[in-house]
Amino acid sequence: MEKLRILLLVAFSLETISATSLGVVLTEGGLVRGENIRLGFRRHMDIFKGIPFADIPGRFEIPKRHPGWNGILKATEYRKRCLQVNLKMTSTRGSEDCLYLNIWVPHGRSVSTNLPVMVWIYGGGFLVGGSMGANFLDNYLYSGQEIADRGNVIVVTLGYRLGTLGFLSTGDASLPGNYGLWDQHYAIAWVHRNIRSFGGDPDNITLFGESAGGASVNFQTLTPHSRGLFRRAISQSGVALCPWAVNRNPRRLAEEIALKVNCPTDDSMVACLKMTDPRVLTMAGSLDPSGSADNPIVGQLVLAATIDGDFLPDEPGKLYHNAADVDYIAGVNDMDGHVFTGLDVPSINNPQVDTPVEDVKRLLRSYTKEKGQAGLDNAFATYSSNWGTNPSQTTIKRTIVEIGTDYIFLVPIQTALYLHAANATTGRTYSYVLSEPNRMGGLARPYPRWMGADHADDLQYVFGKPFTTPRAYWSKHRDLSGYMIAYWTNFAKTGDPNKGDLKVPTTWPKFTSSGHQYLEINSKMDKSYVHQKMRVRYVHFWASTLPNLPDSSV
Template sequence: MGGHLSHLKPEQHSNVFVASCGPVRGNLYRHGEKSVDGFLGIPYAKPPIGELRFRKPVMADVWSKPRDCFEYGPRCPSSGMFYEKIDLKNQDVPDEANCLTLNVFRPRWQSKEYIKRPVMVFIHGGGFELCASRDYCDYSLTGTLPLKDVLVVTINYRLGALAFFSTGDETCPGNFGLWDQTLALKWVQKHIASFGGDSNNVTIFGQSAGGVSVDLLSLSPHSRDLFHKFVPMSGSAHVPFAIRTARNQLNVSLEYALNKGFTGSGSIELFEFMKNLPVEKLLERTGFEHSASGMVSFGPNLDGDFFPKPLEELRSEASKKPVMIGMAEHEGLLFAFTDPHFTTADEVLKKKIAAEFKEDVVDNPAKVRQDIFEYYMNFNRESDEKKLVAYTGDSIFNAGVILAAKSLATHGNNVFFYVFGYCNPDGFGPIGGILPFKVPTHCTELRYIVGEGVYSKFEPSETDLKMLEYMTTTFSNFAKYGMGGYLSHLEAEPLPDILAASCGPIKGNSYRHGDKTVNGYLGIPYAQPPIGPLRFAKPLPADDWTDTRDCTQYGPRCPPSGFGNEKGLLVLPDVPDEATCLSLNVFVPGWESKEYKDKRPVMVYVHGGGFEVSSSREFCAYSMSSTLPLKDVILVTMNYRLGILGFFTTGDDVCPGNWGLWDQTLALKWVQKHIASFGGDPNNVTLFGQSAGGACVDLLTLSPHSRDLFQKIVPMSGSALCEFAMRPAKLQAGVFDDMLPRLGFTGSGSKEKLEFMRSLSWEKLTGKTGFTYKQSGWMSMTPNYDGDFFPKPLDELRKDASKRIMMTGIAGNEGILFAFTQLSEPHSNYSELLKNWIALDYKQDNMDNLESVRKEIFDYYTKDIPKDEDTMMRRTAEYVGDSLFHTGQLATAESAAKYGDDVWFYKFDYCNPDGFGVVKDALPYVAPTHGIELRYLFGDGIFSKFEPTEEELKMLDRFTTMFANFAKYGNPNETGSSKWEKYDPSRPGRHFRISYPDCEMVDEYCGGNWKFLEEIRKKNKCFQANVYGKKL
């Protein structure tokens, strides 16, 4: 085997480096203009022999004479059934006494970003019975993560019987391998600063059994506060081999001792026998097999010490951390076909199921095994081999990793979930000869993180090197920043004082930004749980409380559903909760305002997501606190019901719908009632939102139930006059009529429909069913013209509404994001794609002379232009942007101005082309598009982690100043400036172009296409019914 740089040899330093553990000499690894120092084989524990065998490790003494740290320390001795079956050839000789060592790799150049560098600690896998840190070529490893400006530590820990032997009681409780890892982390906390590492920014990561260890370390009170972020890869506390009960581990340990010649009885005799067993006896392969479930003999157990409580309780108690967790796409391939006694796939499948499910883990194992076998054999896969791979991966890794992601998210951690789906089919070496196909499997990702081949020597292709660059960047970015917002790597401090808010006493967070702080109160309930008779009903205000409420974590998201959810518009691992999702968050400047003596202006944000997905928790709290609140305004964000739960209607008085809008209205009433106790001014409230959130903001401006609860509005990239914003009640009820049979409804009538929908669990309601709908429009679950929230057509309501100040606009190229990523209909070229989009927007429900209108639109967008693919691609993106956003947003500005509102109209025309992340791969070109402005408003990435350049930070300051000025004064211009002119209906399309370094007033708006589409909208029956009350 070997790493991709294993042919190189490091230079040995003669200079002595004075570390706090003692003076050391190390290696120099050169990589072009950069170099990395490596200090190998540093002892972190005293020899675990004699009285320290089967005992917690003791920290190594510091030393005074220089120690040569040029070579890896010896591996720890292996033992157990997994060790017996996996014969790793030509391994070096282990050494029980001297194996507890670690290795430090540090960048040698002066960092431009850090005084103390972030630290990444890697825990190797090997089924708790095999492997060592020395299995990773040191030269290759230094060519990966350390070149990303992080310090990397790798460790050894005891394995097999020496690490996890247990008598099931206090005589020998086991888990010594985990105690070793914990001591290594204590060593890092104590000594890593002397190597230039930041002990307050430590990320632990591990793969397979190393991934299990990482997750378990995050749970134990003995270890969980020794690091700040973690990455369990292809392993977690929930995989079946992660942990046994103490009794079951005792049984395995006893079987092993009997195999080695034990003839006594009782815990003390058993302990003494194993304590005195020569290490050579442990290394002997005797054909040992245990009778318990699972392929690993020796592993962690619920000992009552390292794990003083059940794991789920420990998870709920642990401090919240950023977590990146995932697996390879086909984990099971590596294990499915490597059995030397392989017969046929279905027979091996039976054998593997039998090995995993025995009497120690399930009742009625015969029936459970048969059920599992039948499920996988009947599963729609191409071959028995693939069924075997699916079961093997699901049972050993996949199910447990997914369960861990859900558990972590449920308990408040920020979770980033991945599936690794890349491999080079030429990189499997000899093992490739026994595999029926070659796909990403267990350990594949390691070569792209540490440069080591695992199955074979890593000889990277050009594509492999690009993947290595991508993976090491992703992992180092997580270690540096924690993903998400640009300040998501920072942790809030608990506020020492309780806020006596008028809703009840609350405990919040403090977010520090230089000499300013912002206080955050998260997850405040504003409504009673919308369940039982309150499902599909107007929300009721939450009761006030008297006991202090912990408001340091975001509340759960509302369950998503609808066509966008079916298509995976936004897939996140945290678990939603219907009962407790109606919460809001308040961010309050923590200093005394010079401008506002008692009450600051308030800005209330309504998130987007097509009325079906997303939540307020998508925005990193620390990053958000550094944006608008630093401009001396109070910021409120909210959740509201989504999809079916937010917009289900029977089209009549039985269930009129629009529940999500009623939720938003109640949140605004909460602001009016309670925001003064947070220091906010209820008479100076600005409501703003983006996309579907922008449409909601404009709709709330029109309804007599909500329009007097705020003073200024900012609908961004969405408004009441965007065609996606609303359907007539009858047509929206038709969308749900298409869905009901998929949920099992067989009745008739509105009352039966409502009763049926209330009877279903939210999991059933929001599960994916393959739902499609025949109505026009890209969104399935939308507000409807119900006669209650909207008692008149929208144009009449606009006319009736009290006059207010509006700022509204679009991103420069709204359609790019949607045109090439959101339509699943097949197309062979961009002309076909354009036709598909037109066909989606205009169907028989909203258009007479359908084919003629579709042709008219297609001809308009394709006439007098070259018909090459690049031009057609750009025209398709123009049409999608024009039809979804551009035309409706301008129409809203015109309508508001016509009825007396002051309007400020803009186009956001700035982006960093490197800020699109993986979305960039799906786009034929990049430009400012839908959602891009949010990163400069909230400091969060949207498409990818926000890692702002110096110029982007200037744009963030500019954009937040505009929004804060609008909220404070009703004018977004900088003080003393009049560069941005108010919207003038006599000059339609004239707008303020927001960019960097220059902003300017521009007359040309979206190529004038809006004029053509305005004429088409006059023929749109649904639009005319909603806006002007015309009969369908």
């Protein structure tokens, strides 16, 4: 026993002496040193926090290269998130000095070289969010540690400007907008130029993001400025075609913001906005979180991308040829719309309160208002066709969630997949739906018993939270998290989610313009979870039937 103890001590000492670490890394801005942690026997990780990828941005200006620094930058603490409203929309948090990124580099027996790189873009409706430290109860949701360790990839997270400071636009050259998207682009370009020094392969970069981050990933594949910077992309619950992703009347919003901050709306408006206190500007872009079926909250998400003739030279749907060589995964959670429709129609989350059929019609009328009565009639006929004569409350409430999911997420994502597959040359296309029931389903409002996967439910599994905080999850959740990390990191390595270092539970077929195959992701998944033509009847209604109806004159 004593001999075994001595051998173990010797082994531990040898590992400590030869701990694998990058040490000081040379970047284009100067030298950086991160933190090296031990994960297990002959497994270490270097973590770099708060490396600047651009200079402090000028107000409503495209970012510029960082001037660099002297000595060694101590990259061991997260920087502040970008200036934004708080979740209650009552105050602001963060800083204009926020263009930083974080890097996780796993090592085995030797220091890693030529690893695939995964760059994360967070969501939050282009209004809130961040990749800088604890999100909730000291738990950092976007820590790249589990993905990097389990998948043997480098993970990068970044900051980008939000709200008024990131997306306000006059629709012309005086204030073109898209500053948050330019920030993301500069971060990706910095990674491409510098990641080899961290042991990464600059020719094998994958973008991934969720919600507004998923739409951002899609925008980055569509802009001509990104050519050659990355090879693959994953959009979770958001694409450039979502109804909230592009503002086609930015001038009107700019004038509304100007009036809120006591600026004129004439030729001096932009100069006044640039001189306005940034926190006042940020608050002016907040929204009213109390939506209604007649005024759905998704319609308030107007601080978004603009077609500026530069970053986005045309409508997103006409730019998919720019993604012809990009391998692409896009998918949806089966009840992604719940977080929005629960605000618009609160009764769907209260089993003691009935939801009238009229609320279904009110929501559909809001989503189809440009087509008038014909739009509503066609929509209601589509969604009530399998109700029977006396639909249950569960049927009515679930239908409202399905309507929100289809309109806000699922149909635009299916359309984006079709356009990507139709324009692809070497790029491969994959489609998925996450159907794992919400962990709070039936336990407490706002989670009914029939809840599937709500918006953002995928994040905990992709980032390995069932492994990080095992007591908060069941074993089936660790299975699911392992599956998603395997598919995501295999895809980052090879462009095929089935091929890589990690085993997957079933083969995920490519999405093609004819087959429309997709994978249902679930903790119980097997080969029977491969399907075709996701919600085809509803996709056809929103993508074909409704657009071909005449516009209402009202």
